[in-house]
Amino acid sequence: MLTIAIISDIHANLPALDAVLKDIDQRNVDQIFCLGDLVDFAPWPNEVIDRIRKNRITTLMGNHDERIAFDLPTVPLKKHSATETQVRFSAIDYTRQTIRPDNKAYLASLPRECRLSFTFGESRLNLLLVHASPRAIDEYIYENHDEQDLRAMMEAKNADTLVMGHTHLSYIRSLSSATTTDPIPKLAINCGSVGRSKETKPLATYLLITLSAQSQFSPDAVTYELVHVPYPIEQTIEAIRMSHIPDFYAHFLERGHIQEFKEKAV
Template structure:
């Protein structure tokens, strides 16, 4: 059996990343892939990038990574209120000023998606990794969204599993013999528990199974570091709020 760990949406949260990498190591999983969004909203954007680079973890270009790498304008999001919009602009501009030039160059060279093909026994399986969707790293695809048109495209490409991030809400869903997996967020979960979340794929001749892993980590320490930084307190409060999504 082949095992893969899929991580995503770290957002500068080094302590959450370290907890996830330790858990992956403890499970003796040596294949790790990252779906992007390494930066913004916690103080360790450079350290997170350095860690991914040091571990030689293949990584996709997330929408936040792309904005920092290419100094793209900050466009307000329709689902954010005025308070979050203002704090988001401050936080992203902080990243633009603090991410090192070599890390921006590294981000700019990341691929948009990755297709993995594995053979287990006589069975060949194709896994497509994207940050958000096939055609956009800004679009949102939730569990309840219709996937009928997407299924036709994936069938044409012989894709057995689509793994995505971006929404910060994990799920596993099977439709028309295609497995849809959202790996959740390592560093900025929008789920009520706020735990560091990632996915394990287990590939066997009989098929592919997915498991969502949720880990406790030192959220209080991350929030404290945010409060001591120039990143708005909004993002520390976000991590500490374990009730309704914000």
């Protein structure tokens, strides 16, 4: 049996990353992959990169990593208000000012995709790992994305399972079979965010893949599980407030924390 953990979108949130790595270690996971966005929005960009490098985690380049690595301009996004645009610029500038040269060079060295292949008798399962989508480092692929477009992207890359991050919203989506003779199911998966979840509960999320040793592929040969890990979110909130990062990002985490507290109290 082989177990693989896929993490993404840490966004400089060291307490969240440490909690996830501890959970992964307790599960005796064989391999860890990261889909990028190590930096921005929390005050530990160097510490997060150091942790990733120390653990020799194969990591892809996220759009935030790309911007910092190559000194790209910060472009306003249509989905953001004027206030969020301003604080976003400030938070990214914090990373620009604090990133160490060796870590900046590390971000510049990261690849944009990773392919994993596993053989079950005459069948081969092909996994494609990307930060956002197979065609762009900053494209949002939500759970309701057009299936024909998803399938076209996957077929172009010969991928049976597509694993993404970027949206901070996790899901596992089965695609309808193209042919009845194809034994490998097609899946589009978002592994969620470790450090800046946009889901209802403010938990660090990652994907756990378990592959069984079988001579032929069967439905139970591979399992996919989204794992949600609590972490000391108050520590991250307080650290943001004590830094030059706008309090907007502390409020973002605090809103989810308060909602979770209310649910527990009911």
